[in-house]
Amino acid sequence: MMTVYCRGNGHVSDGLCSECSALLEYSRRRLDSCRFGDGKPTCRKCPVHCYMPRYREEIRNVMRYAGSRIIFVHPIAVLRHLLGV
Template sequence: MKSTADKREREKRMVSEMIALYCRKKHHTKTGLCPECAELEAYARMRSDKCPFMETKTFCSNCKVHCYKPVMREKIREVMRFSGPRMLFSHPVMAISHVIESKKEKKRLEESR
């Protein structure tokens, strides 16, 4: 069984990679993040650090409580929609692991209802 800290770090790493990919492609940054994407990454990491449900969920998309402010939630959705499919090319192992883990979690949640 993976520890809560490991899950939290994996989720933060995934979000950071997705935001970085988005920023490179959409905002044409060469190194680092633009201020808008840096703010989103800091916000996403902070929300993950404060998540009380980390033990019982895999990713925010599977959570019953959405703790993001509406503006930030829309921004992260845009990033996820753009970066999700492209992660297969830049980080294939991470992307496939994420999909498998998400599917398992959704199935587990449906069975518990």
């Protein structure tokens, strides 16, 4: 997901640029620390705000970009659920 976005936007030719890896790391941490775990509601309804507005916006961009390209490979619905969009 992240690599498709990063590469597609020409950040780096391989792997992730520092900005994208920071975003990825951040989202992983937030999901890990979400106290609702697997049973959590969508983030929109979640009383704990997993994503700060800035990151939410960036992650939306990533999803918009990468979602259309790898929809066959990745469960976009899961990400939708996680992000509450």
